[in-house]
Amino acid sequence: MTVLDSLGIFHHSMFFFNPHIFVILWVLCVMQVDGTIIMENGLLKATIDQTGRLMSLLLLQANRETISEGYLGNQFALFDDVPLYWDAWDVMDHHLQTRKPAVEVIEPAKVVRSGGLQGSVSFSLRISGKSTIKQEILLDACCPYIKFNTQVNWEESHKFLKVEFPVQVRSPNASYEIQFGHLQRPTHRNTSWDWAHFEVWGHKWADLSEHGFGVALLNDSKYGYAIHENIMTLSLLRAPKAPDANADMGSHNFTYALMPHTGLFQDASVIQYAYNLNFLLHVFHGVIAEPWSAFSVNCPAVILETIKQAESRENALLIRLYESHGSSVTMTLSTSLPMQEACIPVSKTSSGITLTFKPFQIRSLNYTVIHLIANRL
Known part of the structure; x- marks a missing residue:
């Protein structure tokens, strides 16, 4: 087990x-x-x-x-x-x-x-x-x-x-x-x-x-x-x-x-x-092909607080992150979703989107994807 x-x-x-x-x-x-x-x-x-x-x-x-x-x-x-x-x-x-x-x-x-x-x-x-x-x-x-x-x-x-x-x-x-x-x-x-x-x-x-x-x-x-x-x-x-x-x-x-x-x-x-x-972990019985992650961050100081449907367009997600430790950090937001567009200047690499944060800074991304999460799940 x-x-x-x-x-x-x-x-x-x-x-x-x-x-x-x-x-x-x-x-x-x-x-x-x-x-x-x-x-x-x-x-x-x-x-x-x-x-x-x-x-x-x-x-x-x-x-x-x-x-x-x-x-x-x-x-x-x-x-x-x-x-x-x-x-x-x-x-x-x-x-x-x-x-x-x-x-x-x-x-x-x-x-x-x-x-x-x-x-x-x-x-x-x-x-x-x-x-x-x-x-x-x-x-x-x-x-x-x-x-x-x-x-x-x-x-x-x-x-x-x-x-x-x-x-x-x-x-x-x-x-x-x-x-x-x-x-x-x-x-x-x-x-x-x-x-x-x-x-x-x-x-x-x-x-x-x-x-x-x-x-x-x-x-x-x-x-x-x-x-x-x-x-x-x-x-x-x-x-x-x-x-x-x-x-x-x-x-x-x-x-x-x-x-x-x-x-x-x-x-x-x-x-x-x-x-x-x-936010307790939910367990469901079923069969999936392989483990999968919609979004992840590589810095423990940054919290991915919110992900929701954007009001501006149907195929866009609003993603909100914040720095929680009181430090200046650089982090990468990784995703398994095909990204089409992000509405603020960001550095995109093969591993994801790179963002910098000042202490307690809040950053929001209007993230346009080719297919929504619902289509993937």
């Missing part, structure tokens, strides 16, 4: 079983005598207590512990959330003084899948008299992050649910993804300006790194982070009552993940792994 470590966007490939040509480290998931659960995949080793909290997350290659000594990761906390003016829009800093950990266990952690390509642990907690959390913690073979699939039955009023990870990293600044790039915000509160960043908006990931080691917090649908000193927090749910008294009530499903890494987050492919978490 082949195990796919990476597959470019707009690719398809074949998978086949042959146990003699590929060896991987299987996932092991075992409950200990004391009730703690060990999950390991050769890259990470996680220790989980009966309430679903991370007692330890070890990056095996570097022999580096992720969770701060004496603290627990994956800690849910509930806050009172009563803004002064605009219920659904404002978050006030005084809510931080009302933190209440969610520790009431409905169902203690148990092993669901004991290993192989994936190991998993499930548990459930009571947030309050009305709301509950059910979570499955997953560790996949060859995967550098541990994933938390979460279901929340949310029936609250003026409450704010978050999850916290105290990590063994200290840095004056943290990085947060925004559309087509990332920005940095302070992790301290030395000035009133710093204090005003108690909640930071971001997209698919946030990262806290020091020299040689860092931790990324990935997610698939949340947009609020708070990283104060060494505590990484992801905002999960609010319960405003105006202008809609039923806003956000009911069942919610979302996923987040914790990814320790060596070096800079750019070199550790945090950005690519965050995309992988948000």
Whole structure:
């Protein structure tokens, strides 16, 4: 059996079983005598207590512990959330003084899948008299992050649910993804300006790194982070009552993940792994002649973000790329489609189109092809 470590966007490939040509480290998931659960995949080793909290997350290659000594990761906390003016829009800093950990266990952690390509642990907690959390913690073979699939039955009023990870990293600044790039915000509160960043908006990931080691917090649908000193927090749910008294009530499903890494987050492919978490690989049964790629880029700093039908003509595609690391690079966009025309001056070689990017630059191509992708597939 082949195990796919990476597959470019707009690719398809074949998978086949042959146990003699590929060896991987299987996932092991075992409950200990004391009730703690060990999950390991050769890259990470996680220790989980009966309430679903991370007692330890070890990056095996570097022999580096992720969770701060004496603290627990994956800690849910509930806050009172009563803004002064605009219920659904404002978050006030005084809510931080009302933190209440969610520790009431409905169902203690148990092993669901004991290993192989994936190991998993499930548990459930009571947030309050009305709301509950059910979570499955997953560790996949060859995967550098541990994933938390979460279901929340949310029936609250003026409450704010978050999850916290105290990590063994200290840095004056943290990085947060925004559309087509990332920005940095302070992790301290030395000035009133710093204090005003108690909640930071971001997209698919946030990262806290020091020299040689860092931790990324990935997610698939949340947009609020708070990283104060060494505590990484992801905002999960609010319960405003105006202008809609039923806003956000009911069942919610979302996923987040914790990814320790060596070096800079750019070199550790945090950005690519965050995309992988948000855009899952789809597997179909069928027969194809050979592996095929519509488009690919040869530079990890450049993200092929968008490909869509152009409005200007039927046989044209709009392709949008951006530089994600904050660096100046030259890259080649390769394609299996027969190119007829590109509307900006580019250098075309036998291997593809060569483009240069400045830090965080966005470039769009109006790409005219002889046959559309639909005709090829």
